[in-house]
Amino acid sequence: MTSKTTPASASASSSTPRRSNVLTLMMLACLVYFLLPLFWLVVSATKDNGSLFSTFGLWFGGGFHLFGNLHDVFTYNDGIYGRWLLNTALYAVVSSVGAAFLAALGGYAFAKFRFPGRTLLFSIVLGSIMVPSTVLTIPTYLLFSKIGLVNTPLAVIIPMLLSPFGIYLMRVYADGAVPDSLIDAARMDGAGALRTFWQVGFRLMLPGFVTVLLFQLVGSWNNYFLPLIMLNNPKLYPVTIGLAQWQAQAGGLGGAHALFSIVITGSLVSILPLVAAFLLLQRYWKGGLATGAVKD
């Protein structure tokens, strides 16, 4: 495969240094810090509200209530949690596939075509990475409310279709992974520009595409500010907004403490899909990120 020419695979260390036990132990100690909250989350998801308070937080105790908690999460408030999960999945998948595809198309054109305004347009897009999303989100909300988009799924999907960093990454990736000679050959064979892109360019850019897709998926799945502003119908909430609201109810003064175990178990369920996606797609995003990091 020609994608081997990407910088990610450029390193082939010839000599393997000796393994160091001291260094490994130090890193494993650091690892405890990163995994501690997750361990706490798993442990706490097995406890009922009483034992959350009465047993030590970082170890199991007070019986195994995971399945009861799961049942509570999915039935509380008429089972709205399941709906929140589906909303999150819908918003995240549609917007990240869309964003990655638009970035691939644009990045390919910026890398492989010469056209008037190319440098100017690309500089503007690149500069926009520095525009803080706050500056954009509130006026976008005001504009969306004028055209009746607020409080609809589109209000949280459309803004996430735009990924200036994605188009930058795809351009760099197309530069490195798609040889001109292959494009020329395809064009000589009479393939149209779109077909050449789809059958030659896109395939070679696939690792970069998955990278943009994955990071946009995380951005969208984890988004809080945008849906907080755009949505006020609980049925449209993504899981982040819903859990934050339950948490506020549970934590408020004299609040419903019975909600704690639901919030904790709901949090655990909501992070599983992304963690799984990252583990499964490792091969892709590692190579893709390398490209973005190398050519700056």
Place this chain on the structure above:
Amino acid sequence: MSQTVPPAAARRVPPPVVLKTRRPWRSSTREALTAYGFVAPFMILFAALLVVPLGYAGYLSLFRSQLVGGNVFAGLANYRQALDDPLFQEGVLRMARFLVIQVPVMLAASLLFALALDSGRLRFPRLIRLGIFVPYAIPSVIAALMWGYLYGPDFGPFAQLARGVGLDTPGFLSPHWILASLANIVTWEFVGYNMIIMFAALQSVSPTLYEAAAVDGAGAFRVAWHIKIPAIRPALMLSVIFSVIGTFQLFNEPKLLSAIAPQAISTSYTPNMYAYTLVFTNQEVNYSSAVSFLLGAVIVVVSYAVQLASQRKARRS
């Protein structure tokens, strides 16, 4: 793919004889139009979601709504007001303090981890890499929620441990410690992400660069300091700039923690929270736009300053 493609032979036309350029299809107007077709979907969205809202916010920031007379043009009055607004100033200064402490600590940790992984001396490198990276896949809402419980004075394990050995309950959520507690959450979330960017860059440094140095007797630390770190300067800059942008925009973590620590985190704790409060609590859309713009200006200025400083340093060395 579902569409049927006509056989290539049927559509093949003899290539036009053009003497001047090697790739005639590239320079023609038709090809420029094709390129515009490729970038058009992105650029249209870019205009609709970036240029227009930005322009609209700029326009709004120049007006003021009054009880009598409705919206009136106010020139730069909103900006003058924001510059003198102690709530805005405090927020920006708080984030600046956060920036100069949290970002260096986080990036230094990321760099150390990346160098350790790149050294090839670790056992279980995949496990360690993934374990450090995994917090990045956790929504900041959930991260703030988990740490909020861990910090908690009731059933937080640290409070339990402190009580167990007869100490005072640690005040992670007190006004004195809350900024550090927030810094810890952000560090936890993003060390792994920055580590992966740096590690990826390190992996693409040609080994010939430092194998020669090793032959000359340079130790691992000198190789890291003199060869590896300078070689990944672009990746480091990327991390720094993204951290600057992210810090000044801090919102989710303090917003979530403010539910359990309302005394420590006010509604104007960060500039971003202030802009949000101005619109959704105070209904001051125009003033909020000016605050957001000034925040954007701060971010752009600091980002450029960081880049300039780095370039000057690179030239000197």
